[in-house]
Amino acid sequence: MSIDPRSHTPVYVQLADLLRQRIEAGELSPGSLLPSEARLTQEYGIGREAVRMAVALLRSEGLVRTQRGHGSYVREIAERTKIELAAGNSAIARMPTGAERKHLGLDEGVPVLEIRDAKGRTEVLPGDEVELTRPTSD
Amino acid sequence: MSIDPRSHTPVYVQLADLLRQRIEAGELSPGSLLPSEARLTQEYGIGREAVRMAVALLRSEGLVRTQRGHGSYVREIAERTKIELAAGNSAIARMPTGAERKHLGLDEGVPVLEIRDAKGRTEVLPGDEVELTRPTSD
């Protein structure tokens, strides 16, 4: 598989698609380092700008985490803790504010679950670590 | 408030923080146009790359929507439809795949809710338009 500069699909999107495939195929396993920007520019014969935008796109999707002076890692899939949505409560999914992301230690591209109880009190949970359940009444 | 190029925090993160503050403070209201890239580079004395990455970061957070050839707008807050989480079902929040985003017509930086029933069938809902509820058993 290769990249076509003359395609209507932007080069950086094509690269992101390729990398996403390699991640989902397990060829780039969770915790492993992506090839460096320099390597990707060479291997695919494209510019650094396109490479950086491709990685930024994967970051925004929560697939990779970038560490300056080191590289970009494939994010590890967190275990999801089952949380029961209590009767009378509701939940919404949204992206965290900057403060929330810092406070919860969230990577880029990770949503939060905001739980609201009947009294209007809210609780914000890391979206990649939680599975919301409602048990059968049996 | 200004930007410090010598800070440990990347310039583009600092700018994103400043713009986020202005958005959350209502100074940049929903539907309004952000200053252009050129204006931001001048006003903050930073490079184009930093400006573009800051705006991309806000996009990934679902705060702004960029319209090509026009500018970047502060996203309007969508009405949320209440959806009941049925008994025996569960839900997780995550970022959509590219295909899902296209199919659902989602802006960048908008998570999805994936509902799973007892038989393992899943349904994907736009995270910015849904509020998950569990009524009181009354």
Next chain:
DNA sequence: CCCCATTTGTGCGTATGTATC
């Protein structure tokens, strides 16, 4: 401790395409 190689962050110049007014 310093030096060095690697990697990402930042700034800037340039160019082309496309959408809007």
Next chain:
DNA sequence: AGATACATACGCACAAATGGG
């Protein structure tokens, strides 16, 4: 038609963080 503004893409250069010797 023209001006403006963003999107994409390439190039180069230097700064800053990281880790190894």
